[in-house]
Structures are given as structure tokens and as C-alpha cells.
Amino acid sequence: MLIINARRLTGPPVAVRTAGDRIAETGADLVAKPGETVIDARGGTLIPGLWDHHIHLRATVAAAASIRVGPPQVRTPEEFRAVLAAATPQPDGWIRAVGYHNSVTGDLDRHTLDAVVPHVPLRIQHRSGAMWFVNSVGLAALGQADHPTGQLFRQDTQVAAATAGSATAFGPLSARLSAHGVIGVTEATPNLTAADLDSLDDAVGEGQIRQRVMVMSVDSGREHPNLGFGPVKRILDDDTLDLDGLSEWVAAVHHRGSAVAMHCVTVAQLVVATTALRTVGVHAGDRIEHAAVVPETMIGDLVELGVTVVTQPNFVAERGDEYLRDVPASEHEELWRLRTLQSAGVPVAGSTDAPFGDLDPWAAMRAARDRRTVSGSEISISEQISGAAAVNLFLGEPGDPGTPRELTAGSAADLCLLSASPEVVLRELDGELVSATVIGGELMKR
Template identity: 30%
Template sequence: MAELLLSNARVVTMDPACPSAQAVLARAGRIVRVGADAACRRAASAGARVIDCCGMVVLPGFIDPHLHLLAWAAALRAVDCTDARSIDEIVRRIRERAADLPPGTWVRAVGYDESRLAEGRHPTRWDLDAATTAHPVRLVHRSGHALVLNSRALALAGITVASEEPPGGVIDRRLSDGEPTGLLLEMNEVVARAVPPLPRAELVAGLREAGKRLLAAGITAVQDLSHTNGPDAANVLAALARESGFAPRLLPPAEGWPGDAAALSGDVARPIKVMLRETGERPVPDVAELAAIVRACHARGRAVAVHAVERRTVTAVVEAFTRAGVRGGEARHRIEHAGVCPPELARRIAALGLIVVSNPVFLAESGDRYLRDVAPADQPYLYDTAGLAAAGVRVAAGSDAPVVSADALATVRAAVTRTARSGTVLPGTGLDPERATALVTAAAAHAAGVEAELGRIAPGLAADLVVLSAEPHRAHARVAMTIIGGEVRWRREPDGEDRAYW
């Protein structure tokens, strides 16, 4: 593997021992020197590839420690409703896709947001029936925690007026007669039993596109946090990555809690994902059950990553760890999201040594909706990375793709500015730019347990780097080049064209 020298750069290392430099030299996929231009040039061999960065910013490659790769790949092959602004538009798009499919084939659609629709409501089964009755239709909400089925899909899923709701799930019903409207909350697993798997070729094509988008965003490593992952998920993802040419590094994926610790795989690098469902009167599982799960995983040397968004569920996680007598520290126990976390709760999280993997990019994507729907008293604490850091919590940030696109620059900007896409600034305190950059570099590496390999620019670490046109918190910053293992995997050409190298 040839040497690579990035020279004439503003290198931000995220390494306290050497915070800044002018050049980086990589050999055999690893960083061998960081420092002044002249010193790195002297250390380079005659055959080294030299890239003049023309004063651009060089950072460690961005890391996304919380996304859902296969769901994102599938979403990229589905009917895209993310920019739909009416139910009529959703129906039209689904009708067009159904016209290209044999009767009886499932139509998959994703990304609708009822708050952005002219009607101001969720679609119903009857709306989707207007698109097609010859095909079952599944329309997934942008959050991934709700979906709408047409009448044919409801029948195939066995959901009727007599159906009981599973623990943590909700079947929305018509008030007049109790008939399901097609809207289901936290019932993905129930519906998934009726939906055939996406053809492998489609999944591979979706993963290939996801890989290109990650490279264009400067993201060099990802961790899949899907609670549906089984013991074999790492092998499945690795095989699909090879088949699709997926270039970013695959970090150890989460493993869903199987209900019995004896059924866990033996891979201690993989965190155990627990979904704390928030739709009922109390979280599911409850505090006592969650404490038992935490104790069982901790005893086996496994980190626990608990999905908790609302204040009450974040509180339930803290209560469960307290009751379990378990602290984080090197165990790397995590709270995923912590969407509303006031200072008193942040201090308790810090005292327990828990990591929070937040999603400040949601402030950009959904900030206007939060201002409308979230209680004013809670708004300053929405994805409050500054407040968490001030309390002493180790905080990182992920995208939760496909909920939103994986965009590390948008994450950094949102953490600093707390600004919605409309330009409205949400209440609360922004994070300083250096710490915001750490959310997607050094802190993300620590959350995923790979800080000895990734997240900093230092001799001995993997040569995963991103070259930016400006500091990452600047509105005009763009990714110019993405490097993995000392090899350029994506770059923006002088003519403005994007090019991926597979």
C-alpha cells in the first residue's frame, strides 16, 4: 500500500497531545507522522502520493455510532415520501409504483411526516386503498416508530377490529366502530412477519447507494444499532458490504436483547440494544425488568444501549441502572437519543458513568415541529449536547439514518447553533465548535469502543481522514475528500462532480 501525504493543510487532530498540524503522513493504512509540512515531507518516501490541501481543513474521518444500515438500504429502494406535502401526493407516488408491480406484490413506502402534510394528519388505510387495492401497502413514518397499512396489508398482517395490542404497541382505531385506521405505533415486528424480505439484489443496491452517501458526507465508519439484529448480524452485514462494495468501516453492530441472556452471542464488542417503548402509560420494559436486563448483560461483560427519547423514559433508564447497581465507565453502557434531558437528569447520568449518543441533527430537521409540539419548559433540553457535556456526561452523536440522512456536518452545525432548517433558533445553549466536532470523531469512537483505532489523527491510528473546505461548524463547509485506510475513497473534483472510488 503506497504512502499518502496530505500537506499544506489545517489539520485538527482531536488529539490533546498534538491538537493541530500542517501535514499528515500515512503508510500501509496507518498514520505514521503528524506535524509540520517539512518534517512530514522528509519522512515520506520518494514514491509517496502527495496531495496539496491548499489550506483546507483535515479532520479524523467522521464516525456515525447510531444508524440502521439495512433499514436505510431498504428505504433507498422504497417509494420516497420524505418531501411529500399532502396525502394526495403520497397516494400518487404509491399508485405510480404499484402500476409497475405485479398484483399482490408489496409496495414499500417510507419517510412521511404528518406535521408537513397539508391535511395535518396521518394517512389512513382508506387513503392508501385509493392508491391500490391489488397490492398490500406499507408506509413507514419518518421516525420508523409508526407505519400505515392499506386494507389488504392489514388483512395479511392479521390485524382486525378484534385484534389486541401487543405490549408497547398501539392500533389506532376509528372512534365510531373500533375499526383499525391502518395507523400502527411500535408494531414493526408484528407487521414484518407478514412482509416478505426485500430481494437480496435490491438490498445490495440500496446498501451500495448508502455507502456512496456516507463517503460523500465524510463518514468513514458506522455502527448499526438496530434492535432487530440477531447473533449473526455482523456476518450478514459484512457479506452484504462485500457484495455491494460498501466502503466505510463496519463497527461491531448492536445485538437485540433476545429475552434471555443465555441466548446472547459471545461477541463482547457488540452492545446489547434494548428498546424502551414509550407509547403506553408506562415504559415497556418497566424499570424492574430493565434493571434485570442491565445486570444480566453487565455480568457477561456486555454493554447495554437503551433507546430512550422522552424525559420519563430517560428517567426510567437512570432508575434502572441505579437499581441494578451498575455504572458505565469502561463498560460503555449507553443511552440512545436522550431527547429531553434537563440538568438534574444529566447530572444523574454523569454520576452513573453512562454515555449518551444524542441526535442534534434532529433540531435542524424537526426543530419547527418541536417548537410547536414540545412543552416550552422542555425545549431548551431537546438534544441538549451542551447541557450534557456541562454535567460531565460523555456525549457522542449519530444520525439515526434512515430517520434522517447521515450528515456529520449537519450534526455539528445543529449542535453549535440549535437552528432549524427554517432558520428559527431553538431555546437552549449551543455546544462549542471543538466539542461539537468531537461528537462525530473522538467521542463517537469512544462510544463505539474503537478509540484505540479511530477518531483522532495520531501516529499508529488508522488513516481515516476527511478533508473539508472549512471548519465543520461553518455553514459553507463541504466535504472535499474522504480517505479510509490511507486510500482516497471519495473526492469532489474541481469541476464540482462527485466521484467515489470502489
């Protein structure tokens, strides 16, 4: 394949020839060879394909078939009750709802849900992904009929095992990712079972998932030729923080030759995570996931440790109005930092955290550049980065997400072609401009 008449994001013209799954040659004036497929970019922009460095594939597929019961779709108790009353069960017999936030109708428990849906199993996921709320019929189906509240914290594995239906159909999600120019993803769900890994490996091998996939779980020991294994992820929760235990876990993972990725959405979690790394030592590839709140005093710690921060600027837009309402103004500058981290020398990469954030990486880029909420309000405007820097958040290697890939001979033929000039691309940052996605030298159908 030969792509001609393209421009790099930085402006200069470029043509790219692929051979197999690699870039064979780049230059300004490459000439087509006999029988070579030629794509004329007509002055459009050619960049390495995007990589979403933190996403939950199976949960994103499930969320697409679920009912939304949180902002912005549902905001009031009346809307909440109306949506659930009109819901019909999925083929597995359950009503599955996602995106709930306490601002809609306060704390949920089994009795609240029984008053709305008394006779059909119902499970509702909090938008954080940490909690399931289940009604009494659902609890009985899960074998937890005596559970006092129906609030199941960090019980995804148990809920999934008890509600598993047909095999996950990844094809539509993969097509959506390709339409956005995404050529690879990091599956950030921790503690994947051998069956989970087998399922993902099969989905990639069979072409249901066209993207390259790296997982953040321990290798099960079985052969998974279609998956890459990255840092091992651990979720931290404030009420179970244990520095000694975490340090022992980090040391054990490092001893096996793997990096760690620690989920940190509060200051307390970040303090314990960085302290554990300082105690044990840092392994190449260690990551902090989210870094939702970073006090000024902790930026130096991240620099000293040399860890990469994988963050989600899309939440500035998606949840910013709630932050402005609920978070003290003095703490706004600590939320979802970008510029200050990069300026200090912290490697930073971007992701969507779908389905807990919107799947569109271009929306995340706009949020990184504009720092505007849904209502148009600005939040921590000092953390704005340029459009080019926002694109670079999604260009990193899976194992080195803070370092953008380049269009160079010998690198993977994973490409994103946009129909507009670099000037327009950087102004719009819109996935609608994606005209072609190439993964491993193969053009994805739109």
C-alpha cells in the same frame, strides 16, 4: 501515502504518513519517500474521519427507494393522496412509503389506506420508525388479514421477513457516506438476527460497505470478522416500561461483559433507564440513545452515572418548527440538549439516526451550532455549541463515542480531508468541502 500541506482543525500545519491501515508518522514537514503516493492538501483541513454513532443501514437503503409521504415533501391530505395514487409498486410488488407524520392527514389505518390504494399492497412507516401502517391487501400478504387497524407497532422484523426481496445493495449508501467523510458507522438496529449479521459481515468483507461497522446486537456465536460488537441496544416505550424487567436485562447484559444502550426519547423512558443503571450499576460503555428530552433535574443523574449520551442535533433543524408549534415553550430548553450536558461533564456524541434523520452529518453539525429550524427560527439557543465542538461529536471512537480521536502515530489511518482552511470549514460546516476520505489507509474514490 503521505498527505502534506494540511492543517489541523485547531489551525497548526500537519503532514500525515500512513503505512498499511495505521498512521505511521505525523509532523509539520514530512518528506516523501521513493514510490510514496503524495496528496497535497494545499492548506486544507485534515481531521480524523467521521463516525456516525447511530444509524440504520438497511433501513436507509430501503428509504432511498421509497416514497416520502411526510414533511417537508408532503404536508396536506391532498398531497398525500396524490403521491400515493401516482406511486408504482417496487419489484417486490409493494408500494413502500416512509416519513409519515400525523400532521399530514391524522391517524392512518387500513381503511384510510384502502380508500387511496385498494388493490396493491401498501405499507407506510411513521417517521419515528416505530409504526407501520398497512392496507388490507398488504395485511393479507403479511398473513394478518384479520388485523383490525393495520397499525403494526414495533413489528419491523415480521414485516421485513414477509417482504424480503433481493439482497440489499449497500454500495450507493457507502459511497454517499464516503462523500461526507464518514469512515465508520454504528448500526443501531437492535436484535439483529444471525442472517442479518451474516449479511452485514459479507457486505463489509466484499467491499460493498467500505466503512467500519459496529453493531448494537448480541453476537450470534458465528464468526463475523468484519464487524465490531458494541453495547447491546434496547428500545423503551412508555406503555411497556418495566423497571424490574429492565434492571434484570441490564444485569444480564453486563454479566456477559457487554455495555447497554437504551433508546430514550421521553422523560419517562429516561427516568426508568437511569434508575435501572443506578440499581444494577454501570458498565464501561453504557449509553443513552437520543436523550431527546432531558429535564434540568436529570442532568446530575447522567453526570453521576457517567454514561455517554448519543444524540441527534439534526432533529432541531428537521423537526424544530413542529416542536415550536406542538411542544410547550417552557419545555423547549429540554429538547436535544448539548451545551448543558457537555458543560456538566456528560460525554456526548453525535449521529444522524438515518433514515429517520437526514444522512448528512455536516447538517447535524450545523444544527448543533446554530439551533435553527428549517424556517430559520431559533430553538433552545442556550444549547448551542461551537463549530469545533460540533465536529467533535462525530470524531469519537465507536466504543468511546464521547472522546474525539486525534491524528496520532499508531492510530487508524481513517481520515477526512477538506478543501478549505479550518476557519472556512468551521464557518461553513459543509460536506461539499470534503475532498478525500481515507479508510484503513485506502483512498476512497469519489
